[in-house]
Amino acid sequence: xxxxxxxxxxACSSMRVADxxxxxxxxxxxxxxxxxIDASPTIDLAQPAPTTxxxxxxxxxxxxxxxxxGPHLRGANIYQRRVYxxxxxxxxxxxxxxxxxxxxxxxxxxxxxxxxxxxxxxxxLFSEQPPFELDKAIQENLDILLEMAAQADLFTVxxxxxxxxxxxxxxxxxxxxxxxxxxxxxxxVWKDEAAQQAWVEMWKYTAxxxxxxxxxxxxxxxxxxxxxxxxxxxxxxxxFYASLSGSSYDWNQLALRIQQAIRQVDEYTxxxxxxNGYSNIDWLPYLATSSDPRTVYTTHLYNPHEYTHQQxxxxxLIYPGRFDADYDxxxxxxxxTWLENMFKPLDEFLQQRQAPGAANELGVARWAPGAALFLDxxxxxxxxxxxxxxLWEWGPAWLQPFEVEQDFTFTLGPxxxxxxxxxNELWQVVQQYWRLNSLxxxxxxxxx
Numbered sequence: 001x002x003x004x005x006x007x008x009x010x011a012c013s014s015m016r017v018a019d020x021x022x023x024x025x026x027x028x029x030x031x032x033x034x035x036x037i038d039a040s041p042t043i044d045l046a047q048p049a050p051t052t053x054x055x056x057x058x059x060x061x062x063x064x065x066x067x068x069x070g071p072h073l074r075g076a077n078i079y080q081r082r083v084y085x086x087x088x089x090x091x092x093x094x095x096x097x098x099x100x101x102x103x104x105x106x107x108x109x110x111x112x113x114x115x116x117x118x119x120x121x122x123x124x125l126f127s128e129q130p131p132f133e134l135d136k137a138i139q140e141n142l143d144i145l146l147e148m149a150a151q152a153d154l155f156t157v158x159x160x161x162x163x164x165x166x167x168x169x170x171x172x173x174x175x176x177x178x179x180x181x182x183x184x185x186x187x188x189v190w191k192d193e194a195a196q197q198a199w200v201e202m203w204k205y206t207a208x209x210x211x212x213x214x215x216x217x218x219x220x221x222x223x224x225x226x227x228x229x230x231x232x233x234x235x236x237x238x239x240f241y242a243s244l245s246g247s248s249y250d251w252n253q254l255a256l257r258i259q260q261a262i263r264q265v266d267e268y269t270x271x272x273x274x275x276n277g278y279s280n281i282d283w284l285p286y287l288a289t290s291s292d293p294r295t296v297y298t299t300h301l302y303n304p305h306e307y308t309h310q311q312x313x314x315x316x317l318i319y320p321g322r323f324d325a326d327y328d329x330x331x332x333x334x335x336x337t338w339l340e341n342m343f344k345p346l347d348e349f350l351q352q353r354q355a356p357g358a359a360n361e362l363g364v365a366r367w368a369p370g371a372a373l374f375l376d377x378x379x380x381x382x383x384x385x386x387x388x389x390x391l392w393e394w395g396p397a398w399l400q401p402f403e404v405e406q407d408f409t410f411t412l413g414p415x416x417x418x419x420x421x422x423x424n425e426l427w428q429v430v431q432q433y434w435r436l437n438s439l440x441x442x443x444x445x446x447x448x
Contacts, residue, residue: 124163
């Protein structure tokens with residue numbers, strides 16, 4: 001069995017980018033989930049003690065075992081998007097093709113704070129417009145990020161926000177006017193078969209390129225699929241699938257095609273897939289089940305949205321507290337019990353499919369009243385479910401002078417006018433859980 005040793009940098013010359021297709025090997029589902037191997041040396045009391053102290057071997061772990069019976073991975077998202085010079089100006093997002101700029105110090109600070117996992121929320125490697133070709137500048141940026149994550153000793157998931165037929169502005173749907181005009185929207189991936197096939201090819205190329213990296217422990221196929229919103233303004237998953245199941249708007253059929261293509265070139269790296277509806281937990285029961293035994297089903301936890309995304313100075317949205325938490329015009333008691341009930345779709349889904357889950361985005365506005373207790377309860381419930389998670393978000397030092405993109409930057413404290421790291425209760429909660437991490441890429445051998 002080939003051992004993939006952790007290296008502190010990913011040498012681009014070692015990445016296999018040959019264009020020839022590889023034959024698909026049959027996947028045999030495991031009879032049970034792998035567990036972390038205890039690598040402690042066994043001592044035979046009948047033998048004399050050794051004269052030299054033995055060196056304990058590193059634990060041997062598969063990438064998939066990191067997602068099972070955890071949490072083993074606790075960390076944060078680092079977010080980058082394509083730069084639009086005509087909108088962003090010469091300085092706001094940096095001078096490169098992707099911004100904001102991320103430095104080695106940003107990764108090092110994340111690792112030093114206790115995180116062992118970074119979810120790279122990043123543009124896809126293929127262009128958004130036809131003919132949907134490899135964008136070498138975007139690829140080079142991702143290579144550099146992975147090198148820095150390796151230097152910081154962080155496990156990494158590659159998550160593609162955008163790609164063929166999908167632009168960054170899908171995440172700002174309905175908010176055009178002040179910053180951008182409607183022509184920047186591009187959601188044709190949900191109607192254009194050529195764009196969907198390009199997503200399939202993009203991920204096949206990506207998996208072939210990064211499959212041998214010991215720090216890349218997951219591929220997140222699409223950040224927050226949202227055909228229900230951008231084309232139909234439909235928020236009832238049952239109604240959506242009653243009329244659109246199997247159509248091009250159905251994320252399920254595209255996700256399965258992407259996963260099959262990945263497995264043609266990479267049998268072992270886990271595939272992370274969330275549901276339509278921006279990966280909301282309520283849409284998870286409608287996510288198609290893959291036969292791939294190394295699938296991790298994900299959700300983004302921002303419920304109740306009115307609370308987690310509130311603006312500074314909002315009144316009445318307090319945790320724990322009483323407010324309409326699910327848009328049914330009924331007042332709810334929102335507390336730990338409410339959060340426990342929120343997890344029911346995830347609990348039932350994972351139990352039925354006997355598969356691991358992950359929350360690779362979650363967070364709360366740093367000024368929300370009771371935010372520290374809310375996050376403590378939320379992370380505690382993930383811990384009891386043995387689920388890995390990544391908070392939104394780890395803000396780079398670059399953005400501090402611009403005082404933007406910091407609503408969820410938990411290091412800054414509850415004062416909306418503060419834009420520099422400062423001790424605060426929310427940050428203390430995060431560090432409390434990150435201190436539970438015990439695994440680092442340098443401390444394990446990744447096996448297939």
